[in-house]
Amino acid sequence: MSIQAPAKGWFGPPVGAEKLWIGVALIWCIIMSLAMPYYHFKGKQNSTGESYAVEPARFVDRVNRFVETNQVGEEVVTVSGIEKKIPIVEGVPGGDVYLLGRTWEWYPILKLKKGQTYRVHISSADLQHGFSLLPMNMNFQILPGYDHVLTLTPTSSGEFQIICNEFCGIGHHIMTGKIIVE
Amino acid sequence: MGNFDPQRVRTCKTTGLNVCLDAQFFIKANAVFAVVFLLVGAIAAILLALTRWPAVHLLNDVWYYRILTLHGLNMLIFWILFMEVAILYFACTSLLNSRLAAPKVAWASFLMMLIGAIMVDVIILMGKGDVLMTSYVPLRGHPLFYLGIILVAVGTLTAVILFFATIYIARRDKTYEGSMPLVTFGALAAAIIATVTLLHGAVVMIPTFTWSLGLTPTPDAGWYRLIWWGLGHMSQQVNVCAMVAVWYFLATLTTGAKPVNETVSRVAFVLYILFINLASAHHLLVDPGLGASWKIWNTSYAMYLAVLASLIHGFTIPASIEVIQRVKGFTRGIFNWLTSAPWSDPGFSSVVLSMIIFGFIGGITGVTIGTEQINIIAHNTLRVPGHFHATVVGGTTLAFMGLAYYVVPLIFQREFFMKWLARIQPYIFAGGITLMSIGMSFAGSNGVPRRHWDVEFTGAGIGAGFDAGAHFMLGLMGIGGTIAFIGMLIFILLTVATVFFGRSNAETGMVSWQSADRMKMISDAAGKEAEFEVEKHKTPGTLVLVSVLLVSFVVYYFANWKALAEVWWVR
Known part of the structure; x- marks a missing residue:
């Protein structure tokens, strides 16, 4: 229960569907992170703040x-x-x-x-x-x-x-x- | 076990939790004034919606900007902060089985917040603070406007410190064993972010206050924006954190769900603490004075690790509900667990609707328009309020409404009037907010500015205006806003009437929103440890739901890059 102190030994890595989703979500985050520097060099619309x-x-x-x-x-x-x-x-x-x-x-x-x-x-x-x-x-x-x-x-x-x-x-x-x- | 003064404690007949009566008093006091400011903000909201709907255009220009200032501060700051202080007091006392460390400090906090908030509202209505919520310098308001905000900030900071102190005495007195509960952990994350937020507020508001008195020079406009958003955006991240804690809390109360993996949920909260403050940069992506590398690093919250945190919570909470529903025996097909959920419990429906609106509308639009280059086609358009009404109103406010459906019976110990109306209220409100946010977002995609009285530009030397598509979207915004206002009014009337005139349940305990059969299923499921272990890593329904979210996200994200590639070249 999220309103009670967890039982001893609660610390552990994600497994199963949870692990899969965290992996997929992390890849998506990395893609979005790389999109910006990529567009900075290759794209025609940038806000350089000069x-x-x-x-x-x-x-x-x-x-x-x-x-x-x-x-x-x-x-x-x-x-x-x-x-x-x-x-x-x-x-x-x-x-x-x-x-x-x-x-x-x-x-x-x-x-x-x-x-x-x-x-x-x-x-x-x-x-x-x-x-x-x-x-x-x-x-x-x-x-x-x-x-x-x-x-x-x-x-x-x-x-x-x-x-x-x-x-x-x-x-x-x-x-x-x-x-x-x- | 507990460290209570025996005269100042009661045991909740429904949950079995010990309730510190001092904490209970301040939870009530803060919650009551939260709803008062919600009402002020809501009346302002309907006036604004009916002004920006071009076919109605209700207020004149002076009052539009005045009411807009009032709306922003009452909704984004006062309602949310008062409610959050109530949540903090609950999370550090009842959930830790502890008393509130220092009731006198709670008085000081409460009075500072209340006096500050009233001061700000009076100054605004007197017409001395028409500077909008952001009060961007060199736009100048009355000194008491800034002083009021400083008082609210210091008062809130005092409550946050009291929260930390209470956790300290609870640990010292060993009122609970092992690690703190997940909901308290989430509240702790929110409190840490709040501390950093409020310090930014002090750094920016004190020189602005002395400037408004004529004592110090005008703060630099760029500097002001940088620090102000350390207050302005981060305070919304406090909301996100508190909202997620409420999601976990209500998922547990309404279905008996327990976290599938405590480590994952807690790490996600830590990611918020570490990275979410960088999002303040989202407001400065087309500002002068800040370079591309600064903008890109900060806008990505360091590789979107804070977004990852939200994506994790967006999985773990439905997954925990799916697991417990399957343990109860709703195992047929992929979605039987979801269709058999307690949809008529307003605590449950609020959470689910809040998650859907926050994720599908607020989250996707927020990350997209907060992308460095895409911000060029989004900054200061109606896309921005379209985004944050989905996060703060459809997300946080709706979750807090769901919380109120449990706080009133459990803390105020009153039974709701007209329960049938309370059961449909979350749907009305969520429907209205969804329409409104979509209307705002797509009007903004057409370039319609935010914070703007007249999209016809009547009286301007050089004419400008928008096409029929944008006007349609503004109409949708007006209709959605009206529906949401009705939903909000139902909530406020029900809550206020119940708090003051509702039947007391102090002797009997709370009458559940759900049937006795369902409550028995929840208590039975708690004992089925073996079934839980079998089901806990198999959540096919949740995987389908998050896949739909990811696909929507990818489509919207790349559609925006395409739209950006079509505008003039700029560097």
């Missing part, structure tokens, strides 16, 4: 400089009844691209080319945010003070939405952005 310390204000400066030099257009949107212009900024293939999360927008709109690789720097000006790319469903955590670098290669074209999936205050659910892939 990042650099950065003051939020400095990161905002970098984003603004990126917008000044690479802007190719703008989109007029309405947020709570007020008109607002969001720059559309094109990245140079192989180069650095900047995206800022702040309450409550992803800034600016990015324009990328299908099949090209970019180093996308993402950070926050204020709180923690969640970078979530739809309808792809790719998600990364964005923290103030951390320049999170995703080496990203879009493999499909069209317009993709970015939403925030880390709670960042009352406007969390209207925090959106966009990536255009040609």
Whole structure:
């Protein structure tokens, strides 16, 4: 009985069906353990966590400089009844691209080319945010003070939405952005 | 044998166990407030389910996030911790035939936990703590919010220390012989994990509290997440451990099952202690600042040895039930032992349903979305709450409900009202939670975020939204949540009514949930040592069940790798 002290001499190895199951389960655990390092070297989707310390204000400066030099257009949107212009900024293939999360927008709109690789720097000006790319469903955590670098290669074209999936205050659910892939 | 004060002990007429009256008082006190916080959390739960069901969208944005904070803390922290303290007090006194070491310390623990919990709830409802359960810095709540959490943590730690002290005096006074019972061993494993968990809580919450007072600088966001999850995820592993101990306990009470191999079951608990804390990394798999090797090693809990532990318990408990059922004579075919089980005993049905939901939904989804790379298509989506509602609610809460169907008659010494309703309650609750978890999981597979008021993104500058499939799944979540709420309400009303107004069974002992014939079978089976030895390594039914689990696991796991391989390339 599991509610009484076991009889003397209870210590012993598993036998029979129990031994079989432990063996099978252990093999499955080892397969799952090896799957991750395998995919790290062979797979195309990995979260390596590459990042650099950065003051939020400095990161905002970098984003603004990126917008000044690479802007190719703008989109007029309405947020709570007020008109607002969001720059559309094109990245140079192989180069650095900047995206800022702040309450409550992803800034600016990015324009990328299908099949090209970019180093996308993402950070926050204020709180923690969640970078979530739809309808792809790719998600990364964005923290103030951390320049999170995703080496990203879009493999499909069209317009993709970015939403925030880390709670960042009352406007969390209207925090959106966009990536255009040609 | 026992070390009781003769004035402060009674002998249970049903189980024959000695019950320390001081321990009994604190078991009652903690269990009663556990249910009070469960009620608060449940009311919050139905409001949330009806808000995230887009067709209803009940609360406004302010109240959605406020109630979400309330729900998380009351359910994941207060209900579970109060219940676990009750379990610890029971496991170290009645099961070890010992008195509670220091009732005054139990008072201190209880008051700290209660004051802390009430403080947190009041602050949240005043709108001063809209930071969700995780309170990720630099999001800032009222200092009393953090102080309340610290009080609950210190109070719980005090109870855990009292548990260790009671085991010490029981050993010193030789109140039991040889090794401690398996259920107490499981509770001890839970208590050890809880100690490490609560120390993490102190490390992260104290600087956050002083920061909220303006005394110290803002804690680093990445550091906060790393340590907070040492509290946040590990506390759920305490639940897993306590839940497994309850599984063993109720399997014994309802069928007479005894562990086939004590060594295997105990080693599995030790694996939890050694490796389960690494799972805190599951929340940080797409975080900046942490490298791939760190993520891979920790996410695998060191080669999934903690997962192995759960897979072992998932075998040993049904196997022990199968063996004892076969000893009773239910030997026909592969599943006669299972179909002849006491399905109308809510203690039994709760355990079986809890194991199925925990294993098939919670376990499989948890290990899969907690795989380093697969987390890219899961992090912070509704897949995460889809997973943990299957583990903590369908698993732990349901197991604790099953426990309550025995605690109330045995410790409160009251007979349940409307037993027919109690018999079907686990099925209603389990059905609702299953639908809800499936709805959440698959909505999350479509990218629907967790902790999000409006999946239509009304008022956003750049529009976004989800297809009909995701909306269907959110509807399923809402319907499942409503059914689960009804099941929960039945449980709370029955328990509260019985505790306060139920017929006393102090003179007669508990009226069994099962027929006299079945109870006789249980007591007869206990004497059939020879039959037990013959049956104990032959469990064909259990082997079939765990094979079905493994196949489901493998299919879901590789389907997710395939889904991952289809998204953009990223390094």
